Amino acid sequence: MKxxxxxxxxxxxxxxxxxxxxxxxIEKEQAEEIKKDYTWPRRGFGSIPINVTxxxxxxxxxxxxxxxxTYVLPIKKEVRNKEGxxxxxxxxxxxEVIV
Numbered sequence: 001m002k003x004x005x006x007x008x009x010x011x012x013x014x015x016x017x018x019x020x021x022x023x024x025x026i027e028k029e030q031a032e033e034i035k036k037d038y039t040w041p042r043r044g045f046g047s048i049p050i051n052v053t054x055x056x057x058x059x060x061x062x063x064x065x066x067x068x069x070t071y072v073l074p075i076k077k078e079v080r081n082k083e084g085x086x087x088x089x090x091x092x093x094x095x096e097v098i099v
Contacts, residue, residue: 008093023072031070049098055083
């Protein structure tokens with residue numbers, strides 16, 4: 001079964017832990033739509049598997065729930081480099097839940 005992609009605009013931010021990670025936060029309304037596409041079983045940490053495209057770069061990953069009832073999308077270095085993504089930049093994201 002294939003779902004319709006979700007089109008999202010989000011600002012990239014940096015989580016500065018032991019190993020820094022770059023994320024984009026999905027708005028709550030969009031997160032609710034995603035939850036409708038994929039309910040169970042959740043993967044580790046409550047994650048949802050997705051196909052994602054930013055610019056011309058596509059990959060498979062997962063989005064992770066956060067404390068504000070939404071999800072965060074990790075953006076790996078390879079993608080950031082290919083697409084010229086930096087902290088604070090707003091990116092257009094096409095996200096499709098894998099069911």
